[in-house]
Amino acid sequence: VRPSGIPGAGSGLFAAKRFHAGSLVCVYTGEVLATREAIRLQDKAYLMRLGPQVYVDAAKDTTILARYINDCRNFRATNATFVKQPDQHRALVVALRDLSPGEEIFVDYGKRYWAAGAPTKLSDRQLGLSLASIVPTPTEAIVARRRVQLGDGGGAGSPVPLAPPHQPAQPMPPASGAGGEEAQDLLHLDLSRLQPPLVWLPFEFAANPFDFAVLRVLDLSGNALSTLPDGFAAAASASLEELRLQDNILEDLGSSGLAHLRGLRVLDVRCNRLLNLPPELGSEAQHPVMESIFMSGNTHLAVPEEHPVRLRGIRASSSPETEKQSGVAGCSGGG
Incomplete structure (x- = not known):
């Protein structure tokens, strides 16, 4: 915590x-606070x-560090966001792109916050942004962390196929005008x-087709995701x-948009x-080619007999032993 780069902030x-x-x-x-208490402040x-x-x-x-985060009113310099978790009475401050040591953190407070005031808006020049500088979107910044390309010694390497060994995903031909190696990536x-x-x-994750138009396997395992954005991977x-x-x-x-993934064969949760x-997961209308759902380790998960996963005979394994026989490695226990 130190004096902000925003004058008067x-x-x-x-x-x-x-x-x-x-x-x-x-x-x-x-x-x-409840609404009535908040209004009285x-x-x-x-x-x-x-x-x-x-x-x-x-x-x-004053020990809550997040209270010192300012809004510079310049979307190109906004580098963090609030992820609100009302059930836990908190909001996570999440980096929208990579942040360097010494960089001031800015969030967008929203129009309602500034409705009664006149905020200080910093120009690109004041923020050290040139017209030629490219600020990555949050999706681009996250995708840039892909382990296949990082090679940072953190265990990255050839991706482990999710499907059992006897049911590998078929390789796609190179995209028109692109090399085979690039298409495979x-x-x-x-x-x-x-x-x-x-x-x-x-929310716009996978909305930009630069990487996702031909994507066959998306691996988000071993992180700390508590929710998926609406319509994700659309x-x-x-x-x-x-x-x-x-x-x-x-x-x-329920609201993650999995129903729109009509080509989904294997889901590991x-x-x-x-x-x-x-209720629509695995239905003939939404997932006509669904083959397997791996779901052990969800202590309180219950799948009723009338669920499409049961009715269609989809391999819905909740047993680690059965999953091991199918060629799926055990998980480490969740975030």
Whole structure:
């Protein structure tokens, strides 16, 4: 915490180390208030609405680092976002792109916050941004962390196929005008077990077809994802065959848009915190080629007999022993 680069803003929060896109920077919390209590506050400078009837006020606790984050009112310099978790009375501060040590952290407070005031807006020049500088989108910044390309010694290497050995995904021919090696890179996007782990995916994840139009395997395993954005992986829906989500902390798949992944053959959701499966998952209409769902390690998960997964006879394994026989390695226990 030190003086902000925004004139008149007081203190600001600066990165003390390198943070990678999609990783946790800090947490915004404070005194938990209901709407009636929040309205009565005289000073609302540190008041955040998390959801219906849930507010937190960080005014009294100067140890909450997130309270020092400013809004520079320049979308090109906004480098973090609030991921609100009303059930846990907090908001995660997540890096939208890689942050360098010493870089000031900026978030977008939203139009409602500034409705009654006149914020200071910093120009590109003041922020050190040239017209030629390219600020990556959150999706681009996260995809840039792919383990297949990093080679950082963190265990990255050839992706492990999700499908059992006797049912490998068929390789795709090179895209028109592209080399075979480049096209092969686009088949398998490995974002597994990133360090620090992913705690968030942007709503537009996979909406940009630069990587996702021919994607066959998406591996997000071994991170700390608690939710998936609505409609996620929409651009990959025609081609995505295997989706690895094991070893996260997912509690629900209901609004994630999995119903649109019509080419999905294999889904791995082992070692999460799921309580149920979406009612349309595995149905003939939504997933006509679904073959396997691996779901052991979800302690309280119950799949009723009338669920499409049961009715269609899809291999829905909740036993680690059965999964091991199918060629799927065990998970490490979740985020």
